[in-house]
Amino acid sequence: MIATIVAATMLLAADPDTCVVLSGTTIYGESRKQELMSRSLGSVEVGRNYLENHFSGTLMQRLRTIPGVQSRSIGSGQSKPAIRGLGFNRIAVAVDGIKHEGQQWGDDHGLEIDAFSVDRVEVVKGPGALLYGSDAIGGVLGLYTNYLPTGPVQGKVQFSARSNNEWLGLSARVEGRQGRFYYRFHLTGADYGDYRVPVDSIQYYSYNIPLKDGRLRNTAGRERDGSLALGYVGKTFRNDLTVSDTWSKSGFFANAHGLEVRLSDIDYDRSRRDIDLPWQRVNHLTVHDHAHWHGPGFILDADLAWQHNARMECSEPVSHGYMPTPPDAVERAFRKHTLTAKAGVRIDWTARHRLLAGVDAEYQHNRRSGWGFIIPDFETASGGLYAVDRWTLSDDLVLNAGLRFDGVRTRIQSYQDWYETLGEYKLRSEDLRKTFRSLTWSAGAAYSTGPWVWKMNAGKSFRVPIPKELGADGVNYHIFRYEKGNPALDPEQSYQMDVGINYAGDRLNIQVDPYLNWFPNYIYLNPTSGYYEGLQMYAYTQCAVLRYGFEVQASLSFGPHWETEIRGEYLHAEQLSGAKKGYTLPFSPPWTADALVRYILRPGTSVQMDLRLIGDQREIVPPEKPTDGSYTLNATVSRQFPLGKTLLKVNLQVENLLDRRYYDHTSYYRLIGVPEPGRNASLLVGLEF
Amino acid sequence: MKSNLSLIPVLLCVLGACSRPSASRDLVPPEIIGLGEDTAPLNCQHFTRGDVIPFAYAFRDDIELGAFNLEIHNNFDHHTHSTEAEDCEEDHDHGEGTAGENPWVFNQDYNIPAGQQNYEARVRIAIPYDVDPGEYHFMIRVTDASGWQQIRSVSIYLE
Known part of the structure; x- marks a missing residue:
């Protein structure tokens, strides 16, 4: 038997999934308490079982049961991640340690990741700049697919189905290990129909849009993903080469897209599974090589990755204002190449000091096409250097402090309209070269006494303005507004203080995570009172912002079969300067609280009921509407059946059992009055061999 | 650790000083109101090319108005329905299903003097002689100083 020891995923390890493989022994590196002590900044880690037991659509919808993690629904069963209310480019999503780079600025752009290939998720709630540089200002969502197979041939097949949008999915993985070599092959396919909501009509842009059978027209889609990993695992050296590709095509809600509400000739109600215009199609290709070498007192990790993100958004060509009818349906298309290189080392330089140091570099090249302009062409090169010392004063007290320096250079290309406005081809974006530098730091302590672990961390993070913020000058076709970039923006900075209090008793576990966060210059898209060509002007500005909140989680077990859990989160955000x-x-997410009761018959077989309370959100900015609170009742049944040498896992989850109509304040479609789905059953059947 | 501790009072100070809710926040969008008999254009109203649309509406906001915009574009493909309660009879004689030869495009932004809670907007819009006749949409948009927007869409016919 070959077993693994998961090496301590120490604070800021260059690759947190460092695995050291020993033959013939099983050593569990850290107990839960030691794991808690290894970091001063709060993080949550979930594995495959958790992901399977919370199957309910997108990966992000599964993760939102973690306090402090929100999923922002963008329609058509897709959602965007947010950590403590910050999303888009304010969190870093990293796949096997490489920052995922798509067009994540877009309101309706989902994550181009095969959710079924994810084995483990790690959420860093708080500034993660030290690890990932720019963008990790609000946190890091680390997704890991590099689970190491143990047998010569093993794998699983998963079938998934959802009632709301009639989702059908099939995912299969075959993997194995022969001596020092291993392979992993994964394929996923899914098809889904139009998204259903418990209303007959919605109000959009002051139009009344009747819905047929409560379905959001043309939000059907499909997804095809594949990945292949080949690896070598030696005594001191390991190498993993992964090639993965995700492809998806999905329709945009036909009644809420484009420059105005249109009555198209397309018969959208003909079928609820077809994809008509307008639609989006994305292909994301990643080639990633990870090398790992360890010896006495040191671990070295190096990564090289290339990502190619090709996105196309098509809609019916229609003349509008001064723009004549475009020649084709390609409204927007983007091609983005991202090259990433990084290396990190961990050295135990004395018995009590552990040094983590690293260097990383990234190059992005983005090209646009199509008749709708929103962001200019750009190239961005960035590099960073960091060092962290972890000082173990005693078994009960660990201190750490780190510094990071980043340099980012962005070049934005000019763009001129392809049509004339009153005799002139308008210049929408000017040539711009900008260099940003930033010094960030983090320091913290972890202290344990008896069943308690106390943590405190303070840190500074930064985010370089993205080209949309610097150089946008055009119509946002999805939200009917004119967005004006600001080339004078400074890098956004954030100071945050986190406290983590953990109590681990025999039956009772409590985790409380308060935080205080201050942005001296948050980049904010301010709705102004001005107009530009009939569209309300939104302009990028910077303002001070204060945010504070907490997450709490408490679980209590009664004997071997019964468990109860309470979870909750609260967040307050306020602009301290500027126009707003x-x-x-x-x-801004409202407070939420969950109360769960779980009956565990035996490991793998359980029943769970969950009452979710969602608070009112009266704190709004234009053009938002206040959102009333609500509650939902959700149930999950899981069961495992051993079948010979295989294991059959069945998971059935029913969300919103009472079929209540409610709104999610953080949903993209909240602005147009689209409620959350009604009763929705999700089934996941997996066969492991 | 030292920088860590010294930050606590700073951050607490910021928290104490700034978390008081501000009472002056505007959370209400402006309104678009008719001007009695003068109100124009009305939904489904007919106008003649070469003539004038005597735009007359009032805007109201609880704090301060911002700006307004008037925009006219063709509806030859019957792409939208107006915000008005009644639907107009569709015009099938002119420009039907086409982009038209010379559709009328009008798009003008207007300022409202600062500090106004009420404003009577009267704009005389000359209709060119040579534009395509048929169904058009007349869009009225108004903002308040905080950036809330109100929209009204009115169907009109050009003869």
Whole structure:
């Protein structure tokens, strides 16, 4: 038997999934307490079982049961991640340690990741700049697919189905290990129909849009993903080469896209599974090589990755204002190449000091096409250097402190309209070269006494303005507004203080995570009172923002069969300066609380009921509407059946059992009055061999 | 550790000083109101090319108005329905299903003087002689100083 020891995923390890493989022994590196002590900044880690037991659509919808993690629904069964209310480019999503780079600025752009290939998720709630540089200002969502197979041939087949959008999915994995070599092959396919909501009509842009059978027209889609990993696992050296490709095509809600509400000739109600215009199609290809070498007192990790993100958004060509009818349906298309290189080392330089140091570099090249302009062409090169010392004063007290320096250079290309406005081809974006530098730091302590672990961390993070913020000058076709970039923006900075209090008793576990966060210059898209060509002007500005909140989680077990759990989160955000002084930030999540009861018959077989309470959100900014609170009742049944040498896992989850109509304040479609789905059953059947 | 501790009072200070809710926040969008008999254009109203649309509506906001915009574009493909309660009879004689030869495009932004809670907007819009006749949409958009927007869409006919 070959077993693995998961090496301590120490604070800021260059690749947190460092695995050291020993023959013939099984050593569990850290107990839960030691794991808690290894970091001063709060993080949550979930494995495959958790992901399977919370199957309910997108990966992000599964993760939102973690306090402090929100999923922002963008329609058509897709959602965007947010950590403590910050999303888009304010969190870093990393796959096997490489920052995922798509067009994540887009309101309706989902994550181009095969959710079924993810084995483990790690959420860093708080500034993660030290690890990932720019963008990790609000946190890091680390997804890991590099689970190491143990037998010569093993794998699983998973079938998934959802009632709301009639989702059908099939995912299969075959993997194995022969001596020092291993392979992993994964394929996923899914098809889904139009998204269903418990209303007959919605109000959009002051139009009344009747819905047929409560379905959001043309939100059907499909997804095809594949990946292949080949690896070598030696005594001191390991190498993993992964090639993965995700492809998806999905329709945009036909009644809420484009420059105005249209009555198209397309018969959208003909079928609820077809994809008509307008639609989006994305292909994301990643080639990633990871090398790992360890010896006495040191671990070295190096990564090289290339990502190619090709996105196309098509809609019916229609003349509008001064723009004549475009020649084709390609409204927007983007091609983005991202090259990433990084290396990190961990050295135990004395018995009590452990040094983590690293260097990383990234190059992005983005090209646009199509008749709708929103962001200019750009190239961005960035590099960073960091060092962290972890000082173990005693078994009960660990201190750490780190520094990071980043340099980012962005070049934005000019763009001119392809049509004339009153005799002139308008210049929408000017040539721009910008260099940003940033010094960030983090320091913290972890202290344990008896069943308690106390943590405190303070840190500074930064985010370089993205080309949309610097150089946008055009119509946002999805939200009917004109967005104006600001080339004078400074890198956004954030100071955050986190406290983590953990109590681990025999039956009772409590985790409380309060935080305080201050942005001196948050980049905010301010709705102004001005107009530009008939569209309300939104302009990028910077303002001070204060945010604070907490997450709490407590579980209590009664004997071997019964468990109860309470989870909750609260967040307050307020702009302290600028045009919207006193207002909150857009899409501020309301408080939520969950109360769960779980009956565990035996490991793998359980029944769970969950009551979710969602608070009112009265803190709004234009153009938001206040959102009333609500509650939902959800149930999950899981069961495992051993079948010979295989294991059959069945998981059935029913969300919103009472079929209540409610709104999610953080949903993209909240602005147009689309409620959350009604009763929705999700089934996941997996066969492991 | 030292920088860590010294930050606590700073952050607490910021928290104490700034978390008081501000009472002056505007959370209400402006309104678009008719001007009695003068109100124009009305839904389904007919106008003649070469003539004038005597735009007359009032805007109201609880704090301060921002700006307004008037925009006219063709509806030859019957792409939208107006915000008005009644639907107009569709015009099938002119420009039907086409982009038209010379459709009328009008798009003008207007300022409202600062500090106004009420404003009577009267704009005389000359209709060119040579534009395509048929169904058009007349869009009225108004903002308040905080960036809330109100929209009204009115169907009109050009003869």
